[in-house]
Amino acid sequence: MRRGRRPKWMLKIAEERIDILFNKADDELTRHPERSNRYVEMARNIAKKYNMKMSSKWSKRFCHSCYHFMKPGLNCQIRLSDSSVVIKCLECGNINKIPYMKEKKERRRRKIEYNNTSKKGINEQIIINNHHKHRKIKNK
Numbered sequence: 001m002r003r004g005r006r007p008k009w010m011l012k013i014a015e016e017r018i019d020i021l022f023n024k025a026d027d028e029l030t031r032h033p034e035r036s037n038r039y040v041e042m043a044r045n046i047a048k049k050y051n052m053k054m055s056s057k058w059s060k061r062f063c064h065s066c067y068h069f070m071k072p073g074l075n076c077q078i079r080l081s082d083s084s085v086v087i088k089c090l091e092c093g094n095i096n097k098i099p100y101m102k103e104k105k106e107r108r109r110r111k112i113e114y115n116n117t118s119k120k121g122i123n124e125q126i127i128i129n130n131h132h133k134h135r136k137i138k139n140k
């Protein structure tokens, strides 16, 4: 097979397939851990084949040493250090650090926005509260 970038539509399909595989890995982890690890392997193979970077959403969900799928509270430990998220894989003990400056900035921005809206009055706060309620219901 030729090397280099594939057409956009092909990359999009590959991305979708990776997404599906990781979602399945997430589903199967508690019941069939070996299956979920196989899904991770398949997703990695697709990414390798199409020469694409795994999206950050998924790349922090598996161990980069033993390639097990990780779920917080089940087979990985998450700690916050100064400016990074430290993810420890409990399968092999590998430690993965992800800097979270971006998230930190985002949170600071949201805080400022919240303060601004709370100053505007009670009515707006009620709207915000309702919005949260709707989101909760949706998540269920």
Ligand SMILES: [Zn+2]
Binding pocket: 063, 064, 065, 066, 067, 068, 089, 090, 091, 092, 093, 094
């Ligand atoms: Zn590991």
